[in-house]
Amino acid sequence: MNILFQVAIRNVFRNRRRSLFTLSAIAVGLAVVLVITGVSNAFYRFSIENAVNVKIGALQIHKTGYLSNVSSNPLEFNFEYSEALLTKIENVTGVKAAGGRIIFRGLVSNGRNQALFFGSAVDVAREKLVCPRWLGSLTDGSRPLEPNDIGQVMVGQELARSLNVAPNGQLTEASDSDPNRVPGEFLNLSGASPQGRQNAVDVQVKGLTRSLLPLEEKRSVTLPLSVAQSLLGLEGKVTEIAVAIDDLDRLAVVQQNLQKVLGPEFEVSSWSEVQPFLRDVLFRQKIMISIVSVILFILVLFVIANTMTMAVFERTREIGTMLSVGIKRRQIQTIFFAESVFVGVVGAFAGTLLGIFIVVVLSFVGIPFGSEGYSEGMLYPFVEIVFTLSAFTVAVFCAALAGIFPARRASNMNPVDALRAS
Amino acid sequence: MTSMESTEQREIRQDRKNIIEIRDLKKIYHLGKTTVEALRGVDLSVAEGEFTVVLGPSGSGKTTLLNIIGCLDRATSGRYLLDGVDVSNRDFNDLAEVRNYKIGFIFQNFNLIPVLNVIENIEFPCLVREKHEDRAKLRERVRSVCAEVGLERFIHHKPDELSGGQRQRVAIARALITQPRLVLADEPTANLDSKTSDQILELMLNLNREHATTFLFATHDPRVMELARRTVRIKDGTVVPD
Ligand SMILES: Nc1ncnc2c1ncn2[C@@H]1O[C@H](COP(=O)(O)OP(=O)(O)OP(=O)(O)O)[C@@H](O)[C@H]1O
Ligand SMILES: [Mg+2]
Numbered sequence: 022m023n024i025l026f027q028v029a030i031r032n033v034f035r036n037r038r039r040s041l042f043t044l045s046a047i048a049v050g051l052a053v054v055l056v057i058t059g060v061s062n063a064f065y066r067f068s069i070e071n072a073v074n075v076k077i078g079a080l081q082i083h084k085t086g087y088l089s090n091v092s093s094n095p096l097e098f099n100f101e102y103s104e105a106l107l108t109k110i111e112n113v114t115g116v117k118a119a120g121g122r123i124i125f126r127g128l129v130s131n132g133r134n135q136a137l138f139f140g141s142a143v144d145v146a147r148e149k150l151v152c153p154r155w156l157g158s159l160t161d162g163s164r165p166l167e168p169n170d171i172g173q174v175m176v177g178q179e180l181a182r183s184l185n186v187a188p189n190g191q192l193t194e195a196s197d198s199d200p201n202r203v204p205g206e207f208l209n210l211s212g213a214s215p216q217g218r219q220n221a222v223d224v225q226v227k228g229l230t231r232s233l234l235p236l237e238e239k240r241s242v243t244l245p246l247s248v249a250q251s252l253l254g255l256e257g258k259v260t261e262i263a264v265a266i267d268d269l270d271r272l273a274v275v276q277q278n279l280q281k282v283l284g285p286e287f288e289v290s291s292w293s294e295v296q297p298f299l300r301d302v303l304f305r306q307k308i309m310i311s312i313v314s315v316i317l318f319i320l321v322l323f324v325i326a327n328t329m330t331m332a333v334f335e336r337t338r339e340i341g342t343m344l345s346v347g348i349k350r351r352q353i354q355t356i357f358f359a360e361s362v363f364v365g366v367v368g369a370f371a372g373t374l375l376g377i378f379i380v381v382v383l384s385f386v387g388i389p390f391g392s393e394g395y396s397e398g399m400l401y402p403f404v405e406i407v408f409t410l411s412a413f414t415v416a417v418f419c420a421a422l423a424g425i426f427p428a429r430r431a432s433n434m435n436p437v438d439a440l441r442a443s
Numbered sequence: 444m445t446s447m448e449s450t451e452q453r454e455i456r457q458d459r460k461n462i463i464e465i466r467d468l469k470k471i472y473h474l475g476k477t478t479v480e481a482l483r484g485v486d487l488s489v490a491e492g493e494f495t496v497v498l499g500p501s502g503s504g505k506t507t508l509l510n511i512i513g514c515l516d517r518a519t520s521g522r523y524l525l526d527g528v529d530v531s532n533r534d535f536n537d538l539a540e541v542r543n544y545k546i547g548f549i550f551q552n553f554n555l556i557p558v559l560n561v562i563e564n565i566e567f568p569c570l571v572r573e574k575h576e577d578r579a580k581l582r583e584r585v586r587s588v589c590a591e592v593g594l595e596r597f598i599h600h601k602p603d604e605l606s607g608g609q610r611q612r613v614a615i616a617r618a619l620i621t622q623p624r625l626v627l628a629d630e631p632t633a634n635l636d637s638k639t640s641d642q643i644l645e646l647m648l649n650l651n652r653e654h655a656t657t658f659l660f661a662t663h664d665p666r667v668m669e670l671a672r673r674t675v676r677i678k679d680g681t682v683v684p685d
Contacts, residue, residue, distance in 0.1 A: 035557070345542065348543075
């Protein structure tokens, strides 16, 4: 081996304690980056699957113009909910299931109090296929809507609490604060047709839904499609069709094909277009993780630069000696640079193993997530191989970068001063 | 230029080439606002194969002079020819080559590379050359130099496993391995007891005799003077006439 590398590597081993410290700084930094990325990936996947499987569906079909008018009068963009249309949609490759919905706003009353609600009227039999976990989680004593239910609804548990209703009029944890107030089980929903004609319907509370989002618990009412159609004067119509697909990674392709089949009369949107809020939250989270990673790498860089600078100062006389026997400045740089790269590679290797180990363990154990009672709220961290390799490379690169300045410093020493150093 | 030398020595000097030619060499250090004149116009010639002792009290400028001669430092003014070549305007890497090929250093505190063993320390100057000889062949030479300085039994020891005298032998071997034109020894015996000092000095005198290697030996120990064939006295940065 080249004598310079021999000197470099032996110095790494000579200063075992310091090398170990530097090495663990790199290893821990890299492992932390891998773990937080793994957890973030899990959260990302969880959020998307949650969105796709619980509420939104992978793709949504609306009449063109719906999304840009969703805040003014979405009901105007209703369309015929026909078997023919569903068949057309379900014949597109990659589509798993499709089901119609009417999303609307209305007022709900228990006879004394009134509240605003957001209604999701669904084709129950189909919705179960489109969003496998369509109701999210239910409170104890609740039963989900069934395809044959008429006049029964699911209500967000906060909304139910404020209107003092419960399935079968049972006392629940939500209402037992005042035993005199026996909860009811019937509600009156009112809404307006696209033309503005007011209408109302009595419904029975069949179950209470819970959500990770407080606003949903306070506002959401899920009801059979037929109930909403007669309430809103939209018999045989829907305002959206949600579509489940076989493979989320092929979302864009299926979206394109669907759009082609349906033509310009309809707009096909993905979950991220329908829920830009969620997309932005996830995006912001990714940015945060990236910033944290960059900061960690910079910290690691400083640790290495610091220890290497210490090494240079300690070995000043040795540098003077080497200069006196006629070593070139570049060769001194090589020695110190090689030392930090060596420590960097070993540290990055250890960090990668450590990080992968932790991520794998967590991916088996799972991290409980969300509030109590959400059995599905588990994160299973994972990291991609490409990311792991790039993180490894960046760590080594940081070590190399950190080595440059001390190596320069070493090589720029004046031989006489270096020899005089004690 | 004054020195004590035998007629025989003077004759040698006359028909041999000068390795060192110094005229009116000055070195001024600036320390903040004050200046230190470490060398105030030194004249010195050293011929090939000479063993010259530079004798002077502490602070007289011996190290300063040797560093300039060894191309580790530059003079403030004056003329210096090494082996007939003016090296005062060379860049750092050129000077590194000059040091590597033409000069061997022996220091007071040995200055060995701690992570390298005896053999590796000795071969180091040859190995850092752009094109170094075959390592096996080099090892041969290292072994014979080791034998010459009496280190055969210690070739695999690290510097911190050696006594002071042994370390200085390693340094001597390292200075000789490149077969330099000039060996500069800056108080090489100052950190050794008197018996070891004598042995080291004896070794250098022998090497000078057998290989005609030129030695310039700085010391403040007047005892060394007795053994040397030529002594140059230096005081307050100038050479003192006898
Ligand atoms: N780098 C420097 N900066 C300032 N002054 C210096 C420097 N090096 C040497 N000197 C001064 O130059 C003078 C000569 O120093 P030098 O080291 O050459 O003496 P020396 O003869 O080798 O002494 P010693 O026997 O103690 O080694 C001294 O006064 C010293 O203080
Ligand atoms: Mg000195």
